[in-house]
Amino acid sequence: MKAFLNEDFLLQSSTAQTLYHQYAAHMPIIDYHNHLVPQQIAEDKQFDNITQIWLYGDHYKWRAMRAHGVNERYITGDATDEEKFMKWAETVPYTMRNPLYHWTHLELQRYFGVTEVLNAESGKRIYDHCSALLRSKEYSVRNLLRKMNVKALCTTDDPIDNLAYHQSIAASGFEIKVLPTFRPDKAMAVDDELTFIEYVNALSQVSGKQINHLQDFKDAIQDRHDFFHSVGCRLSDHGLEHIYAEDYTEEEIELIFTRLHSGKTINKKEKWQFKSAMLVFFAHLDHAKGWTQQFHLGALRNNNNRLLSSLGPDTGFDSIGDFEQAKSLSKFLNTLDTTNQLAKTILYNLNPRDNELFATMTGNFQDGTIVGKIQFGSGWWFLDQKDGMEKQINALSNMGMLSHFVGMLTDSRSFLSFPRHEYFRRILCNLIGQDVENGELPADMEWLGKLVKDISYTNASQFFNFE
Structure with missing residues (x-):
């Protein structure tokens, strides 16, 4: 019987133990998606x-x-x-x-x-x-990050954020890169028309641009996108139930924006058209700057109305959704690829039934220009546990190339969550080690060790190129 959480925790073979202890354990961490509060890093809370x-x-x-x-x-x-x-x-x-x-x-x-x-x-x-x-x-917060050998982390930020704390961190000379991520979900959230217009007004104030027409709106967003880039941002992120890919014309979107701006309501088709147009617009901005776009798809949020009304969102009442994903995702990626404006992309799913769907979708748009250009992201939210990680790794291995995977992230609000990278690395080493023990992979420890180090750190370092 093994002691709980000993040095070989989750490592069920000697090969797995060698891969983890000699190759994975000491690799630095790039945490390219989390919800940490930059103010707490700036102030070294x-x-x-x-x-x-x-x-x-x-x-x-x-x-x-x-x-x-x-x-x-x-x-x-x-x-x-x-x-x-x-x-x-x-x-x-x-x-x-x-x-x-x-x-x-x-x-x-x-x-x-x-x-x-x-x-x-x-x-x-x-x-x-x-x-x-x-x-x-x-x-202190900064020393906690140092303790976990973090080299870079990316927070999640709204386009109207002034990024003052990110600038303060950079100016302080802190050796760990703390970079913003552009999360424009509110700029396409037209399900509540009044809330959307309030956001447009806030965007107008922050950008210093009068917004009366669709082009004004786009110009203000691009202004913020440019500003984020100047502060080191190299990723965007979108948290959606599914991708929107309705047919539309620019004239239709202009009319929809005009109706919204004048305080009128729009129907479901118009809402989906507007969201579809904005997603393409955001993607074009990302491609032009060489950013990576991330799509977190499949959450069914705010299920409990009674407790939502008293506690607010993001308090524990979300779950896995069963949305149709394939057709709209394919159409969206193909639209961008057709004009050669498909940026580096990471796709995260929340429903494990869609693992193979997402893994195969990434293969449709690899074009030989960038190693692992389209990524099937790590197990997310309800799936960032042992079973979920193993299924994601196996789906990616079966349908794509695990060797080019950019690895784990915390997606967390806590400065104590970085051992999740260790958790992932142990699971990864155990799966590869088991294949070696079964005679399914050669016992080439030099090559397998490189593979583990790449997935743990090097692939992300090269993919995002934060230097």
């Missing part, structure tokens, strides 16, 4: 206790606590930070076989040297120990 850095904003943990019957007061309510942590500690033993159990103990071990399991009995000791460390300078 110190957290007062582990609840603040670990439980605030973590809807993964919140969902588990609710399922365990924990009152909302101890989740997002007015309980003290210590009380909230203790309720989480009580919950943790019941999360066995949920990835939270692994992540929780990996993070406690890697950051704080805690090797005992977290439960109601150990909770107070662990809370006091970790909180004391967090109040020391060695555990």
Whole structure:
């Protein structure tokens, strides 16, 4: 019987152990998609206790606590930070076989040297120990990033953001690149017409451009795109149920924008036409600057109206959706490819039924100009756990080229989530190691070691070229 979370955690063969310990473990991290707060990096924030850095904003943990019957007061309510942590500690033993159990103990071990399991009995000791460390300078936000060997990270930012904190970080000489990502979802979110016009007005103010017509709107967006580029942005990101690829003419989109701008409503077809046109416009901007575009597809958001009304979005009430993906995705990518304006692209799916669909779709638009130009992204959200990662890796291996994969990201709001890269690397090494043990791959450790190092770090470094 192996000890829980020992040095060979998840590594079930000697080959896997060699691949991980000799090749993967010490590779730097490029975390090219997360939701970290740049202000906290700029100010090199110190957290007062582990609840603040670990439980605030973590809807993964919140969902588990609710399922365990924990009152909302101890989740997002007015309980003290210590009380909230203790309720989480009580919950943790019941999360066995949920990835939270692994992540929780990996993070406690890697950051704080805690090797005992977290439960109601150990909770107070662990809370006091970790909180004391967090109040020391060695555990400031920047030092936490250094501790995990992070070389670059990309936050997720709205086009109207002034990026002041990114500029401050760059000016400070901080050796880790902290770059923005252009996330223009609100610039095409016309399901609520009034909210959209409020956004247009905010965009007008930030860009300093009067927006009365569609071209004014596009000019303002391009102005922000140019500004993001000047601050180091090299990626865009879109969080959608599915790709929109309705037929439209520029005249139709101009008319739709005019109706929106005058306070009128538009029908479902017009909404989809407008979203389709904007996606193409964003993609053209990305291609012109050599950016990478990312599409996170398939989330069914805000399912619980009662709790959404009291707690707001992004509080743990989203799930996997069952949207049709293939035809619109193919049409969109083909539209861009037809005019040779298809940028480097990463596609993430949330429904595991679509793994092979997405993996094969990437192959349709590889054109020999860039290694791995179209990527099937890592297991995302509900799929960034052992089973989900293995299925994504296997689908990519079967349908494409795992060797050119740009690897893992955290997609997290927590500065303690970087051991997810280790988790991914161990799973990757274990799968390859098992193939070697089964005689399905040659035991060429030099080549396999290069493969593991490339997927862990080098491919991303070359693909994004943040230097």
